[in-house]
Each structure stands twice: as C-alpha cells, then as structure tokens.
Amino acid sequence: MRLTRLAGVLGATALTAGTLFTSAPVASADQVRDAQWVNQYFDFxxxxxxxxxxxxxxALIDTGVKPDHPDLAGSLLPGYDPDGNGRETNPTxxxxxxxxxxxAAHGHGNGEGMLxxxxxVKILPIYRGEGGSMQDGIKWAVEHGxxxxNISxxxxxGADDGFAEVVAYALQHKVLVVAGAGNDAGPVRTPANVPGVLAVGAVDKNxxxxxxxxYGPELMLTAPGVDIVMAGIGSGTCTKQYCKADGTSDATAYVSAAAALVFAKYPDLTPGQVANRLVKTAAAPAGAAKLPDAHYGYGIVQPYKALTANIPAGPAQGPLAAAGAETAPSAGAETSKGSGSGGADTGRAPSPGALPNVKQSSGSSLPLILGIAGALLVLLVVVIALAVASSRKRNRAQQLPPQAGAPGPYGAQPGWPPAQPQYGQPGQQPYGQSAQQPYGQPGQQPPPPYGYPPQQQPPYDNPYQGGNQSR
Structure with missing residues (x-):
C-alpha cells in the first residue's frame, strides 16, 4: 500500500502525493474531512x-492500533499479541x-478529525507482523466476540497452513472473514482466495x-481504495497523524465496515447472508458486461442499499464457498492451533472430516451396508435357483415321448402322436428311414414343440452405448 503524507500548503486544502513538507503545519480539520471523498461517495x-x-x-489482524489517537479514543477493546509483547496497542x-x-474513526469534536x-463498532486489535500467523489471530478473534x-x-x-479449516471454523461460529485481494495486479492472494473468505478489490472515485x-474468480466485491485518507501513529510515514493511501487494504476496511453495519441492523443473519446482501446491492461498474467480473467481483459495495433493500435472507452459506459454512458448531468445541504464516490456496474446500467442531457420528454405517449386500446376495441366489429349476423342468417335458390321444402341439389332431416305429418289421427301414413319412409330405420336418426354441426378439438399442457420458 502506498502512503503519502497529508499536509497544508500555503493555507490551501491539498493532499501532497510525494514530497514531505516538514515545515508545513498540522493539517486542519477541514483538510482531513474534505479530503475524504468516500464520505460523500457513501453518503455517511x-x-x-x-x-x-x-x-x-x-477484529483487525494487522500491525496494531494506536489507542490514544483522538479519532479512535474509546473504540478499542483489549487485543492480542501472540508473543505477549503488547504490540497490538503499541504499533511501530x-x-x-x-x-x-x-x-471506526469518529473524529474528535467540532467537526475535527476523520470519520x-x-x-x-468496537475494534479488536490483533497483532500480526512480518511472518506472524493469521490463523491464530482468526481463532482468537472468533473466541473473543x-x-x-478484517485482514488487510x-x-x-506457496504457503498453506490450515487456512481453509480456520476460515470454516469462523463461519461455523457466524463470523465473517474479509480480506484484501492484493496489490501487485496478479491473481487473488491468500487469505482472500481461501473458500469462505469475502475477497475485496479496489476502485477509484470514478x-x-x-x-x-x-483479480480473479475469487474476487467478490470492490470498494474505494485510491486516494484514501487514514489516521496514523504520528511517526514514520504519518508524521502528522494522517496519511493518504492507495490499496486493496483500504477497500477491505470499507467492506468490513459495511458488513458490520449489516450485522448491526440484521443480527440474526449468518455471514453468508450478510455477504449476500452486500453482493446483491453492489453497484455494477461501467464497462463490466457480465457479473461477477474478475476485476470487480459482483460490483462496488453500497452500504445504504445493503441496509435498506428488500433482500430475502437466502441460504445460510450465501455466496461464500467454504465447505461446512452451514454446520452448527458444537458447544465448547475447540480447534487445533494454526501454524506458520499461511499462503496460497490450493483451490480445495476443507473436507468435512477435517473441519474443527464438526460433530462426526460415533457409529458406523458398515453393518448396515453389509446387511443390505447380504440380503441382495440371498435374493440373487434364489432367483438363479428358480430359473435353473424351471429350465430343467422344461427340458424333461420336451424329452418325454408323447402319449396316444394326447393333444398335438396345435391341439388335438388325428394321427398324433405317430406310432413308434418297430425296427426290424418287414418293409421298415432302420433309423426312421420309413417309406411312409408320418409328418405329411415327403421330406417335411415335424413342427417344433410349443415354446421351444424361444421366439427371437429383434435386438434393442442400448442407451448406454455411444455418445458422451457425464463424468
């Protein structure tokens, strides 16, 4: 994020974008408020x-917050430094x-200071310096209300140290995680690209x-992030307590603030339903042919519309993509402590078995599966046995010689069945070569027994052969 100093030049209201005028007086209240173009853009x-x-x-996972800045006095809650050095309220x-x-800035009376x-809202400052763990901070924030x-x-x-699991943990406890997409014009960075995180990009006043x-498919919203006035610690870059900044960091803070406003108005909404309100009321930017857009997401956040529009609550998960976002947490459940500094997301959602506080069944479905399989096997054996028995019965019936007077294959017919030849009689030829053919005309074969062989059916089209099959 680029920072420049806010200073007065020859009594005029101005924002300097480069050189520090060390001899300039402290910026006036009018300079600070007037320079906040976002105040009018959002219509505070x-x-x-x-x-x-x-x-x-x-919760603000960042470099710490100065508690005695006049525009933030009374807005901070006791925070957290994982190393116990108190840097959450002693920033450098x-x-x-x-x-x-x-x-959360509220100015300091008489129209002075920034807003x-x-x-x-109350700010919960959580220190995370270079190389620190965001995962620990997320879990601590969830457990402290x-x-x-906000992760700017x-x-x-390349790092991936359990972000998906800890984000799912936050969502299970109805906590929304908002993160900046990054400031290098590349793909959306971690943690903004983790499923379940509301990823934010930056736009200017136009x-x-x-x-x-x-930018990328993970981007969900954009917000003002160019020429943004912000408070400072009164040393370093912001020697006069106020700076001008560019970056997705600033845009992320505005989206977090908008989400907090929606939670205040609709306290029963889930994080996904809050995100749903923000998404469905976002302003479509000029030039974006189709939303969501890789650079704008669903558009530019509009806090007033998010608070007042008639938007159905919708599913608990809303537009957030984390697996397990709708899973209710078990009372008093804990999650394992994250490690490392996090990193690029692999694109996978956490499996339910890996999610903290997702209650798993203590029983097993294996006996039920085996029982069903056994019943199907017994049924199959019975069907096969019946089929074999029926086939044998047919074969025996076909092999028995017909009895005199029994009906022929097409009903009772004279001369059916034929008399059995007595081989060795005068004029009789062996092996059925009789001068008289019992079945009609010479050379005619007897009709087959009824039902055998079975009538052949024409082949049918197999619906599973050929064509494209879904995977």
Missing part, C-alpha cells in the same frame, strides 16, 4: 440514519491504525478498478 449521514454499527465487534507502523480509522464508515474479521494483508505465495488491484 444517510447510512448513519439507519445504523452506525453499535454493538458489533470488528501506521497500517493497522489506518485500517481501524477507516472502519470511518461504522463509527459505532468478533462478528467480522496477504501471505507469502468507479474504475485500481491498476494494481489483484
């Missing part, structure tokens, strides 16, 4: 007429404080996608 006052997000907690970088301000989209987890960071390409915003 209109959004806040519905809700400011009170009662909702947003501006990034985390900036993301917190885009979500976030959801100033009523977060409804939304990416992980090294609704044009930011040139460095990562």
């Amino acid at each position: 006052d209109k959004v806040w007429s519905i809700t400011k997000g009170d009662g909702v907690t947003v 970088e501006d990034h985390g404080t900036g993301m917190a301000s885009l979500i 976030g989209l959801a100033p009523g 977060a409804k939304v987890i 960071q990416v992980t090294p390409v 609704q044009q996608v930011w040139a460095k915003s990562n």
